[in-house]
Amino acid sequence: MGKIVFAGAMSHVLDPEYYDRACGAVGRQTVEAVMAEIARMGERLSARKPDALIVVADDHLNAFSFNAVPALCVRIGRDVQRMTQDHAEAFDKVLEHMPERYPLHEDLANAILEQGLEAGFDLALSWEAPVDHAFLSPVNTMHGARPIPPLVPIWVNCFVAPQPTARRCFAFGQHIARVVARSPWNVGIIATGGLSHFPELSLPRVGETDTVFDRKLIHWMERGEHEPLLELTTAELHKAGEHEFLNWMVLLGAVTPARADVRYFGELRRINMAAVEWSLP
Amino acid sequence: MEPSVSRYAVNSLLYRLKKEPDFRERFTADPAAALARLDLTEPERSAFIARDMRKINELGGYLHLVMSIPGLAAH
Numbered sequence: 615m616g617k618i619v620f621a622g623a624m625s626h627v628l629d630p631e632y633y634d635r636a637c638g639a640v641g642r643q644t645v646e647a648v649m650a651e652i653a654r655m656g657e658r659l660s661a662r663k664p665d666a667l668i669v670v671a672d673d674h675l676n677a678f679s680f681n682a683v684p685a686l687c688v689r690i691g692r693d694v695q696r697m698t699q700d701h702a703e704a705f706d707k708v709l710e711h712m713p714e715r716y717p718l719h720e721d722l723a724n725a726i727l728e729q730g731l732e733a734g735f736d737l738a739l740s741w742e743a744p745v746d747h748a749f750l751s752p753v754n755t756m757h758g759a760r761p762i763p764p765l766v767p768i769w770v771n772c773f774v775a776p777q778p779t780a781r782r783c784f785a786f787g788q789h790i791a792r793v794v795a796r797s798p799w800n801v802g803i804i805a806t807g808g809l810s811h812f813p814e815l816s817l818p819r820v821g822e823t824d825t826v827f828d829r830k831l832i833h834w835m836e837r838g839e840h841e842p843l844l845e846l847t848t849a850e851l852h853k854a855g856e857h858e859f860l861n862w863m864v865l866l867g868a869v870t871p872a873r874a875d876v877r878y879f880g881e882l883r884r885i886n887m888a889a890v891e892w893s894l895p
Numbered sequence: 896m897e898p899s900v901s902r903y904a905v906n907s908l909l910y911r912l913k914k915e916p917d918f919r920e921r922f923t924a925d926p927a928a929a930l931a932r933l934d935l936t937e938p939e940r941s942a943f944i945a946r947d948m949r950k951i952n953e954l955g956g957y958l959h960l961v962m963s964i965p966g967l968a969a970h
Contacts, residue, residue, distance in 0.1 A: 636970070674959040679910045680903060700916050701965035773957065817952040817961060817969055 616797035619662040621869045621892040622655045623862045624648070625885065626671065626806035628751040629708035636884050644880045644887055649755050651878040651889040656756025658891070665799040666719035667763045668726075668790065670864045671748035671806040672772035672857075674705070677740075684738030685778040686786055688727045689745075689767040693717050697744040708747045712754050716745075719764035722801065725793050726766065733789055743769070748858075752806045763802065770864060772807065772857040773815065780846040780863045787867020794868075805865035807858025811885035814852055823886045824854040828879070831859065835874035835890065840866055869894065902955035904935055908943065909951070909960040912967060923966065 627633075628649050633641030659667070676697050678684065693715050699706045730737045745767050753762055771777050778786075794801045809831070810824040834842050843866065851857055869892045878889040908930075911918050922929040926944045935943070942950035948961045948969035961969050 674963075675906070675910060675957055679914075680907050699913070699963075699965075702963075703965055703968040704963045704970065705959075706963050773959065812958055815952075815958040817949050817958060820958070820962075 616794045616799045616801060618791065618794055618803055618868060618894060619664055619800045620659040620802035621804070621865060621872070621894060622659070622890065623805040623865055624652050624655070624752050624889040625808060625887045626748045626751050626858075627705045627708060627885075628652065628755045629705070632705060632708060633882070633884070637882055641882060641884070644882045648878045648880060648887040648889050652752060652755045653758060655877060655889060655891055656758070656760075659756060659802045660760055662800065662802070664763050664802040666722045666766055666801050667753070668722070668766040668768060668801060668803040669749045669753060669806065670768045670770060670803065670861045671745075672861055673743075673769050674746055674748065674773070676746045677743035677769070682738070683771055683774045684740075684769065685771050686735065686783075687738040687740055687743070687769040688723055688730070689718065689740050689743060689769075690720065690723045690727060691718055691741045692720060694765065694767055695744045696750055697746040705747050708751050712750050716750075716753075716762060717764045719766050719799075722793075722797065722799060723766045725797060726768070726790055729793050730786070730789055735786055735789055748806050752804060756804075768864070770860045772860050775848070775852075777848050777857075777860060779848065780851070780860060781844045783860045783863035784840065784844055784867035784870070787864040788870070789867075790864070791868045803865055803868055805861040807861050808856060809859070809879075809886040809888045810855040812857075813855035815857075821883050822855070823881065823883070824856070825881055825886060827854040827856060828886050828888070831856070832874070832876055832879065832888075832890075835866070836876065838871040838873040840870050904933070905939055905951060905954050905956045906960065908933060908935070909956050909964065913960060913964045919965065919967075
């Protein structure tokens with residue numbers, strides 16, 4: 615019987631140069647501190663020898679543009695490529711120097727997809743979509759020079775309205791847990807992004823966060839109280855700059871009612887950085 | 896929801912500027928000419944010609960595109 619052997623969630627622009635440019639020395643120090651915690655989380659993940667690592671993250675209008683924007687999408691196939699961007703700017707720059715291809719855990723991805731459709735989740739699938747910093751920055755920070763287990767990338771549409779609901783993301787996470795339990799594999803799962811930043815996706819508001827909202831989310835996660843999180847609306851998340859918490863909702867569904875241990879929370883003008891790990895039975 | 900038609904025109908243009916280096920080069924050399932055949936409102940066209948990313952964002956341009964187009968990004 616399969617098992618979720620590791621669960622963690624973390625911010626996903628893990629680039630000291632980016633935060634040095636955006637926020638000065640304090641930006642560099644903060645991201646280096648969260649990266650150190652994420653690297654330690656990666657050591658614990660590796661020690662549990664996972665057969666696969668599910669990564670729940672969002673696209674930043676890189677992989678999916680305007681021909682289709684899936685609410686929930688499972689990447690299938692044998693491997694996935696890193697997004698390429700000429701003359702990369704801002705958060706795209708962190709991808710440079712990362713490995714270009716990553717093996718996938720085809721059987722687990724197919725099981726999540728096929729059993730999902732059977733269970734009433736109208737999931738999208740992709741054989742070709744590349745992954746951006748939301749996937750690869752945490753994965754590479756966690757593993758350093760160690761081998762990366764076969765991945766199962768899953769996208770949640772966090773930004774292009776109308777997004778899936780928090781409740782639906784949580785239900786999809788519960789589905790993932792059932793698939794893993796029926797499988798023969800030990801599986802790690804991470805969700806990435808956040809915490810609060812870029813409220814209302816408004817350029818003049820870049821530099822604002824909502825620490826009160828972040829602490830409220832953390833409070834519920836630490837206590838394993840997931841009911842109030844199911845009530846979060848897309849409008850609330852948009853207003854507070856918590857768009858990417860939808861990724862975390864998938865993870866919460868997969869591990870509920872496990873309690874979160876906050877490994878790092880740091881306030882920064884541009885974004886509040888977090889690294890969280892769940893205590894699993 | 897925001898008005899989706901206008902959002903589409905602005906964002907598909909932002910996406911091309913990010914992902915198509917040749918189009919970006921033409922736009923950089925002569926923005927008005929590069930946009931001539933595109934179906935944009937006058938405020939949209941003016942904002943792009945002025946490279947006013949703040950205005951483009953106000954008109955529905957997604958923040959992550961506005962912040963990551965090579966050579967044109969708002970920081």
